[in-house]
Amino acid sequence: MKDFINKLYRNHSLIYKGLLFICTTFLIVYLFPKSGKFKYNFERGKPWQSENLQAPFDFAIKKTDAEITSEKKELVSNTPLYFNLDKAVRNNVEAAYDSQFKNTFSDSLSNQLSSNLYKVGKNIISELYKFGILNENYDFPDDRSISILDGRENIKDGFFSNLIKQDAVSPVIDKILSDNKYTAYKTDFVALFFDIIEPNLTFNKSFTDKVLEDEFAKIAYTRGSIAEQTLIVSKGEVVDDEKYQILKSLQSEYESQVWNKTNYIWVLFAYTLLVALALLMLLLFLRKYRVSVFENNTKVTFIFFNISLLIFITTLVVNYNSKYIYVVPICILPLVFKAFFDARLGLFAHVLTVLLLGFIVPNSYEYMFLQIIAGIVTILTVSELYKRANLFISVGQITLIYIIAYFAFFVIHEGSVKELNWETFIWFILCGLATLFVQPLIYAYEKLFGLVSDVSLLELSDTNSKLLKELSNKAPGTFHHSLNVANLAESSANEIGANAMLVRVGALYHDIGKMKNPTYFTENQSTGINPHDELSYKESARIIVDHVINGIEIARKNNLPDRVIDFIRTHHGTSVVYYFYAQEKKDFPDVDKVDFSYPGPKPFSKETAILMMCDSIEAASKSLKEPTSTKIEAFVENIINKQIEEGQFLNANITFKEIQSIKKVLKYKLANIYHLRIEYPE
Known part of the structure; x- marks a missing residue:
């Protein structure tokens, strides 16, 4: 027993590295997306490079995001807006009109004229409350259909233009008086109705949203299906929009089935092997070419910690919204490693980290190409990091390389620059600004890990x-x-x-x-x-x-x-x-x-x-x-x-x-x- 304990003590450094290696491997695998990896690479508008592909199983063709969005927009425009009607309001208005009419108009008017004016006022009330008066000015299209509810009963349908907004009461009064040739009494009628008119329609947002959700639930997210053994695409055939959508549907179905079926453990095991292999290469590199770093457990921990941290941050961003993926300053990694160790170690660790991130990010080849090129530029351009001007110049060069490489990839994919997403360039600029954070980060690492830059x-x-x-x-x-x-x-x-x-x-x-x-x-x-x-x-x-x-x-x-x-x-x-x-x-x-x-x-x-x-x-x-x-x-x-x-x-x-x-x-x-x-x- 004593010999065993002595042996453990003599090899405690290697045991620690082994535990660190295992923990880091499982942490990274845990952060990986819970899906398998489709074995074919394809791009819209490019020839299919693999052999003829036949459907391995029956699957449905998914609609594109644009199709789903279009259907939802159509449903929104066709689904009526629901308004609650308060019947008591009109009765109160008519009662108030009866009592206020005589006080408003002089007794000197003839009976015939007074009777005619009274009827005109009744017509105004009828016109105003034919559909109803809104309690506030809502911003909806005039041709949007509406339904008026009395409790839960639908009592009238129409269009939003039929409803009277509060600032439209005076034009209604003007029109009716003009039609009956009583415009001379406009001031009296406006003063009368100003005091008694009240809104009787309230927008029922919750009920409208519920009806809309029910309609959304009826949307079919697939259109047609592909039977097993059906030829999907032939070798050398250009992947057009239709075939691209079929291939994306197959990829989605494949990845879902691979992860959710009985071979879940095998997929997990395969991920673990790949991550372990990458980290093992890093340890072997340190053991062969950086012995002093390998023998220092603090430095090895520091390297593994930074790799895990970048993968964790990237995973968070991808889960939130993958379009922000290029905001993550991956080039901080080679900068930090170069500051504390050397350029060769920094580049080697950077490449391995980017390869691991390829499992997480969309368009993995494009992402890895951009990040590896940016990492090489970082290593080649950043010298004497303690000089502030050098860091700013290097960050500018890194940002420029990102923009040039992304532009080239976009032109290759799309064949033109008409639909170039300029917003992505903003993410690259933000990434460059985030890279400047490396200076305070280096200071923090010096205090935490006892390193010297x-x-x-x-x-x-x-x-x-x-x-x-x-x-x-x-x-x-x-x-x-x-x-x-x-x-x-x-x-x-x-x-x-x-x-x-x-x-x-x-x-x-x-x-x-x-x-x-x-x-x-x-x-x-x-x-x-x-x-x-x-x-x-x-x-x-x-x-x-x-x-x-x-x-x-x-x-x-x-x-x-x-x-x-x-x-x-x-x-x-x-x-x-x-x-x-x-x-x-x-x-x-x-x-x-x-x-x-x-x-x-x-x-x-x-x-x-x-x-x-x-x-x-x-x-x-x-x-x-x-x-x-x-x-x-x-x-x-x-x-x-x-x-x-x-x-x-x-x-x-x-x-x-x-x-x-x-x-x-x-x-x-x-x-x-x-x-x-x-x-x-x-």
């Missing part, structure tokens, strides 16, 4: 930062030495294609441990007094060696990233404090070399190896007397060759060719520092 390195390289200011004040000689080493290391890194920004920052902070005992280091001894004169050689060596440990402690207190602390740990490797070791050996020949050695570890990357070389060269160069080109060449060769002999670079992925290039840079830089002239022959 070039943006953070740029901030750390500022010599006005608190820690470097403190180094400048407490150990000015060390600070000056660090600046010189940073310049040498940056030039060397540029020469061999290493991370120049990272090695510069590492050089600036590599000796911060000397702040604890600054006067014990020669570059800070300005008074001529050497405190080592009062110490034993072993004690002096211990103080010198401790500047590495002290530097790590100071760095952790100031929250420096681990990638920077690595430079502090490795810049002396396991080398020996040779001066004090040699002095001690004179008195004690059997002295233990370990007591005078740095704790290590040895440099384990190109950048840390570069720093070790540049640190040793810069520090030792102060001892050069009357330097010449010959002396400098021998000096650089001796120091770096000694480090190679001691095996200091065995753990670093640096080649002899790269070391030779670094030597050339250091010789050239030292020659410039000492202002050497050409040596003329005597």
Whole structure:
């Protein structure tokens, strides 16, 4: 049991990656659409590329969205509007008219005239309430049919134009008075009816909507059917509108049947295999080409998290409305991975993610082509992400590529630009603007996952930062030495294609441990007094060696990233404090070399190896007397060759060719520092 537990502990990193791999696979499969995948690709107006296709089973031909929409519009125009009638209103109006008529018209009128005017008023009421007066002005077409309800009983049918709007009462009064030649009494009638006329019709929206829903329910969403073994399309035949709709109907029926029948588990299993295969390729890529990333569980988790997050967001958008699919800023993925890792890893992960998204999005080939091209452009154009102008320029280029590629696909599909949907270009522009969110996202990821990007390195390289200011004040000689080493290391890194920004920052902070005992280091001894004169050689060596440990402690207190602390740990490797070791050996020949050695570890990357070389060269160069080109060449060769002999670079992925290039840079830089002239022959 103990051996089993020990074995688990030794392999806990691989076990974690296995669990992460399984969880991510199942999460992505869960997000996938619950349908099978039709095995044929086809486009309207293009030749059928596969063999002759016969119907595998009986299926109905679905109507197009345009046909369904047209039928619904027709039903809406033919379905009557229902209005509720309040019968009591007319009775009240007639009663009020009888009582108000005598008060309105003078008693001096003759009986005949008064009787005639009374009848005219009755005619006005009859005309107004023939169908009824609306309680508000509704916006419906005049030719829309209507039905008037008394309770649930339909008592009258007509058109919306038959109903009197409240602002149409006066024209009705005018017309009847004009027809009866009593226009002289218009003012009196208007004043009379203004006080007594009331609306008696109310639109019954709920009942109208219910009737409309019942009519919608009767719509047939299919037109005709295809029998099993019927030839649908022949190889090379152009897929016209009719055949396209038949093929879409077959695709829909096929995908529905595949997912809902007994082979549900098989389809799920197949999806799982494909997703697992894609993620396995990513892990194998990391294992073979990015070992440092593969061995870091936090970084592997970060990669899998970003892939899952993009698939999740894309799924949400597709489920809401697939026309917004291009708003999702997929190019953020290669941007983020390039910022924290490198371009090759960013592009590889981006391509795998887009391939997985092909299962989710409509028009998968077009989508994958656009996104892969955009990802390649992202990797090629985005450099020095910490420069804001570069990001804006790159986002503009990415957006332009999206628009050009989409335009080309549309012309290929449709054969013209007449029906080009310009709205899609807006989605591409929004996608570009969303891509700018990568800057705050990178900052958030740095805090959440403890990663370091070039943006953070740029901030750390500022010599006005608190820690470097403190180094400048407490150990000015060390600070000056660090600046010189940073310049040498940056030039060397540029020469061999290493991370120049990272090695510069590492050089600036590599000796911060000397702040604890600054006067014990020669570059800070300005008074001529050497405190080592009062110490034993072993004690002096211990103080010198401790500047590495002290530097790590100071760095952790100031929250420096681990990638920077690595430079502090490795810049002396396991080398020996040779001066004090040699002095001690004179008195004690059997002295233990370990007591005078740095704790290590040895440099384990190109950048840390570069720093070790540049640190040793810069520090030792102060001892050069009357330097010449010959002396400098021998000096650089001796120091770096000694480090190679001691095996200091065995753990670093640096080649002899790269070391030779670094030597050339250091010789050239030292020659410039000492202002050497050409040596003329005597």
